Amino acid sequence: MSGFIDPRAAHLFEQGLALHRQGALGQALASYEQALLLQPGQFDLLHHIGILAWQAGDLATAEQFLLAARETGDGVSALHGNLGNVFKAGGRLEEALASYARALELDRANVDAWYNYGNTWQALRRFDEALACYDQALALQPDDGPAWNNRAAVLQELGRHDDALHSFDSALRLQPGNAEAHWNRALLHLRHGRFAEGWRGYEWRWRVSHLSVSRQRRDFVQPLWLGEQDLGGKTILLHAEQGLGDTLQFCRYATLAAARGARVILEVPPTLVNLMRTLAGPAMVLARGEALPPFDYHCPLMSLPLAFGSALETIPAPPAYLRADAARAAAWTALLGPADRPRVGLAWRGSQEHRDDQRRSIDFATLAEILSPACDFVSLQDRHRPEDAAPLAASPVRTFGARLADFGDTAALCAAMDLVITVDTSIAHLAGALGKPVWILLPAATDWRWLLDRSDSPWYPRARLIRQRRGEPWSAVLARVRDGIDTMTNPAKQ
Known part of the structure; x- marks a missing residue:
């Protein structure tokens, strides 16, 4: 690594460094660039311009300058760690791993490199390797709250739930306001059916910046209702949050609110409005975005279990709480024609926007292993991914695509099924809410709502x-x- 030869460049670098530390990125960049004109190729300038570009989200510029710095300072651990950060931010995880490994080869005490190395292994779902990295980081810096939080998340994935809880507690002792640790700890409690702790902690979702729900928070003049006030004679707005499946699962609490004497206004995504009008309890169902009438209280749907103090034994679980529109159901039954075999509805993929879609969705070519001539299989999905098109077309599965105009149509088609087989997506909740027999295919590390084992x-x-x-x-x-289908369709095996 070459040092500063020109004292003016050294002064401008120090000035830029001070501005950089203050968060004045534009001014810092100007100082670095002026210094670089005076002393081209200087390692510290190239390195820090690369860091600044990464912080500004300009990954191409960051990579350009960090690679240039590597030409003159390959033996600097921090440089390789920062290059790894750029590769990781760009989704180039294998290159990120190589950069972090080089950073640690040069300096085994580089805590940031251990932490980010662990994050990258975690992103690749290589949890044993991630755990080893977090352990190394914490051995060097035991008061690193984010490392304890990430360690706990990895331990959950490995099924070591008691150890995970200990790590979450360690994270929160160090950072009592760490929203992500509170949130993750709440999910762990919910997964174990410890609902009292879980529902309380679930309220931290509004403060976890990387969760989309944190950007859905509604600010009303009317107070939030969490069970304390008497609802008799009052109007309460219950508003959906997160995905369609969450709305389908938690809308059941509107019935309980009405039973307490409230006039319930239920606000949901537009595609669910018609279906939600079959729910007992709401006086009015509105699409999100419509003008709201006056109300006294409000509550997001997924805060209602906290408000009603739901325990594992007291979850409101009627056999069915939604129903398909009778006219639509009759039309779909006619379209399907006479049933000479059990009808099985299929959903093998969820939304690609879901953070866990890669592990919960199944490609159709793999799902096709369950197809049996003893059943009439019907796709309940309104759209299909391009990679599924050819195997789906070659299969006996019936598809309706654009004819499924909204969830009212999907409900009517679902109602005509004898069985629904689905991955963990909104169709699972729809079938459950309609009271249909439903087999839900769950990945090894599954969502909290399905509990454990x-x-x-x-x-x-x-x-x-x-x-x-x-x-x-x-x-x-x-x-x-497939064995279950065989047993269902073969009386001799029952």
Whole structure:
């Protein structure tokens, strides 16, 4: 690494460094660039311009300058760590791993490199390697709250739940206001059915900046209702949040609010309005974005279990709480024609926007292993991904695509099924809310709402949970599904 030869460049670098530390990125960049004109190729200038560009989100410029710095200072651990950060931010995880490994080869005490190395292994779902990295980071810096939080998340993925809880507690002792640690700890409690702790902690979702729900928070003049005030004679707005499945699952609490004497206004995504009008309790169902009438209180749907103090044993779980429109159901039944075999509805993919879509969705070519001539299979999805098109077209599965105009149509088609088989997506909640028999295919590390190691669900009495075991391919799960279909359609095996 070459030093500063020109004292003016050295002065401008120090000036830029001070501005950089203050967060004045534009002014810092100007100082660095002036210094670089005086002393081209100087390592510290190239390095810090690269860091600044990364912080500004300009990954191409960051990579350009950090690679130029590497030409003159390959032996600097921090440089390789920062280059790893750029690669990781750009989704180039293998290159990021190589950069962090080089940073640690040069300096085994580089805590940031250990932490980011762990983050990258975690993103690749290589949890044993991630855990080893976080342990190294914490051995060097035991008061690193984010590292304790990430360590806990990895331990959850490895099924070491008690150890995970200890790590979350360590994170919160160090950073009592760490919203992400509170949130993750709440999900762990919910997964174990410890609802009292879980629902309280779930309120931290509004403060976790990387969660989309944190940007959905509604600010009303009317107070938030969390169960304290008497609802008799009052009007309460219950408003949906997060995904369609969440709305379908938690809308059931509107019935309980009405039973307390409230006039309930239910606001939901437009595609659910018609279906939600079949729910007992709401006096009015509105699409999100419509003008709201006057109301006294409000509550987001997923805060209602906290407001009603729901325990595992007291989840409101009627056999069915939504129903398909009778006219639509009749039209879909006519379209399907006479039933000479059990009808099985299928949903194998959820929204690509979902953060866990890659592990919960299944490609159709793999799902096709369950198809049996003993059943009439029907797709309940309104759209199909391009990679599924050819195997789907070659299969006996019936598809309706654009004819499924909204969830009212999907509900009517679902109502005509004898069984629904679905991955963890909104169709699972729709089938459960309609009271249909539903087999839900769950990945090894599953969402909190399905709890742990259960084949049934306290939310949906007619649901059967078919879980992927750790390290097991989907083909093994589908073999169990195929056996279940064989048993269902073959009386001799029942």
